[in-house]
Amino acid sequence: MDRFWSPVIRPILEAAEPRVVVEVGAAQGAHTRRLAPYCAKRDAVLHVVDPQPDFDPEAARWARTIELHRDESLAVLPELGAVDVALLDGDHNWYTVINELRALTRTARDADRPAPVIVCHDVDWPYGRRDMYYEPGRIPSKHRRAWKRAGLKPGRDRLVADGGLNYDLANAEHAGGPANGVLTAVEDFLAETDEEFELAILPVLHGLGILAPAARLEASPALAAQLERWRTVRGWRTLAGLAEDTRQRELANAAVK
DSSP: OGGGIIIIIHHHHHHHOOSEEEEEOOTTSTTHHHHHHHHHHTTOEEEEEOSSOSSOTTTOGGGGGSEEEOSOHHHHHHHHOOOSEEEEOSOOSHHHHHHHHHHHHHHHHHTTOOOOEEEEEOOSTTTSSSOEESSGGGSOGGGOOOEEEOBBOTTOSSOBSSOOBTTTSEEESSOOSTTOSHHHHHHHHHHHOSSOEEEEEEOSTTOEEEEEEHHHHHHOHHHHHHHHHTTSHHHHHHHHHHHHHHHHHHHHHHHHO
16 A cells, blocks of 8 residues: 555545554555654554564564554454544455444444544455455355465456466455455445445555545545545546556566566
C-alpha cells in the first residue's frame, strides 16, 4: 500500500484528522514507516496488526511510536475499540475481510461513534474476486475454497503450474462466485450493513477501495472532496501517472536483475 501514500492515503488522513488509526498487514513495514511518523507528529495513536511482521521493532526508529499487535486481525480488532481510519492489507480473502469490516463498524457503534474511514487494498485483480490464504487452516472450512500453491496470470481463471504471480501462496483454484475475494467481501458488507457508506474504487496497483461513512462525509467537506477527487479527470490522471511510474520502476528493477 506504500505506493498510495502520497497521492491517496496521506490526503485522506489530513482530511479525516484521525485520533486513532489501525493498519492491518505491515509486512516489511514499507507503508508503516511513512504512517508512523505522520501519526506521531499529530498525537494520533497508531495500531499495527500483523501476526508475523517482517521488520524489527527494536531496530526501526519509527516502530517505537506504534502499538504493535502480533496477532490475527480478527482477534485484535474487536478489542481495540473505535478507530477513525482503518487500512486493511492483511489476509486477502472473503471471510477475513468481511469480518474485519464487521468488527470495525461494531466497535464504532458500541462507542456511539461513526464507522471509520476504511481503505482496502487488493479490490482488483488478482484478489478482488479470488481468495488467498496466508494460513488456510485459520479459515473455517465452510468459508475456505479449494486452493493450491500455484501462480496466477491475468486473463486466466485456472492457476498455472509454473511461475505466475504469488505462486508460493495458497490461492483459490477458481475466481468468482459467492463469498470469494476482497471486493466481493466489500460489496457483501455494504449490502448487509444498515450504515450508509460511499465507496470509491481506484483500479490501479491491484485496486484500492475507499469506504467512507456518510456521517463522516457530512461532517467533513475536506473528506468528501477526497472521494470526489477520484471521479474527476484530474484524479484519473493522477492514477495513470502512479501506475506508469510503478511500471517503469518494475522494468528498471527487472533490468538490474
